[in-house]
Amino acid sequence: MIESQHPVRLLVHGASGRMGQALLRLADEHEDLSVVAAVARSKPAQRVIDGVPHFAVSELGGLPEFDVAIDFSLPQGFDVILALCVSRGRALVSGTTGLDEAQRKALDEAARRIPVLWASNFSLGVAVLNELVERAAAALPGWDCDIVESHHVHKKDAPSGTALTLGECAQAGGAAPRYAALRAGDIVGEHMVQFTGLGERVELVHRATSRDIFARGALQAAWRLAGREPGLYGMRGLLFD
Template sequence: MIKIVVMGAGRMGTLIRTVAEAARTEAGEPAFEVVAQIGFDLSELEGAPAADAIVDFSNVATLDAVAAYVCRTGAALVSGTTGYSEEQLATLRALGEDAPVLWSGNYSIGIAALRHLVAQATRELPGFDVEIVECHHNQKVDAPSGTAKMLLDEVVATEAEVGAGTYEPIYGRSGLCGARDPHEVGMHSLRGGTVAGVHEVHFFGPSEEVTLTHRAESREIFVNGALAATRKLVGMAPGFYTFDEVMFG
């Protein structure tokens, strides 16, 4: 049984705990024991018992407390918190020197496949204009989503790989912005209602368009992926890992 600390007591944190406590191994035994769930009072994490892993889908403001817990206990860290600055991401990478750390903007297996397809389409549709559109519920605090940024990274990295030059994101357009630069990638964020998550990558070419779409019907797909990754990450050597490396490596 894997002992975990759940960071966050909102919708995602509550769902992670519910799914984790219901999860069973192949032998029918409980897969996880939640030894603590931390909400707004970060001081509770200072006294939380050592666990095999801490699963964090909370807020960027909790990073220092999470990092301190990992350093104190050596617990593996599975983080799905988005909106980190480059300095905060550097802190996460540095934690990988002492413990296995996984950070991903999305834990859906479908999104992992979408990223691979985006790279393939970028490679096979040279010269096509690329636009990324994401839609989430009206309570999401960061924009663009971490997943949209991951998809952007796939486009930029693939264009560089094939020698197409440097591509830059344009976050929305307004006013007399002029003709579209062929080396820009439009990033557009929609917010409303209770949408769990929709991501579209559009490739516009002469007289044709290709669109790749992923729709999340429930946040549970992210929880299932995060807990599956937790089971694999625990016991791995210290390091900073991607979702692909943990799940498919």
């Protein structure tokens, strides 16, 4: 991490989205963080909002210096922020889901040059849920495993990135997960992993009622990631070490 009396300088990419807005609002809670730029797809109607300079993606070349970028955008906007961080040698925290195989490979390659953290979910509760799912799968061999996730109607990828990560944890424990996705109303995020045997059932559930939990987790991760050695970091290891 950066050892300095100065706050870690943040760039927020995807600033016009729900998560971007939450990040900009909650960053003020951290005296050791300072947002130096907010980037969105479209040119901003107002250049400076609440003291934060706003830029369009087309203006990336003119961005001020930053220590770490936090990216919550869409897959089609991911490549440019990854390339910017690599070119400037700066850390990247990303929660953009729906990345394709080429983008995941580019993320792995970038980790050879800069510190990178990609996570499908930044909540502390989900980090614990991942661990519980792997343990349950290992302890319940032969049981059916179903993952049901629910999100707001505007979420595009399905199953969610969090559901797929939970599925990877289940597979690591020996289960063969199946998925179901619901899109309804303004649900922030709900994930249920169900293990079913003969005459009994185990359910592990996480419900998010506020998007702020993800933003706070991402801000904490950004502070911890800034200034680290290049590498691909995990959410559990970074937040709990």
